Amino acid sequence: MKNPLFEKLFEKNKERNDTFLLLENESTLTFKSFIKIVNLFSGSLINLGLLPGDRVAVKLEKSYFFLALYGACVRSGMIFLPLNDSYTSEEIIFFLNDSEAKLFITTSSQSKNLPEVLLQKKALLLRTLDKDGSGTFSEVAGRAIQKSQP
16 A cells, blocks of 8 residues: 655655664664664554554654654554653543543653553553663564664
């Protein structure tokens, strides 16, 4: 199936070995490596049972993983719902309920502070993704994410 937005933003760069991002530790990430992560994330979303049109709520610090999750949602036809990193628990619950998100991705440390009412929702999957690429979401991708890091 054609996906014009993904093709316009990402697919056209899948073979480029030049720098896409300069990271905090002054290493670089190539277009090719970044799109490999996008594709792994996309496969992970599908492996979790999400379908086109499903909402993926993300509350992470800005990083290339955050951007890759956006690309994965675009590739898979899912709706990317970025949540402000400073939202309170009450605000998170509101946005997750209002959006009917199927998946909520946050850091391991933030997931420990989530209210019990949120964790008991049957229609919501919770996965974690930390700045180093570890977490339950990366486990879905078979730890290939960590292997593709610069």
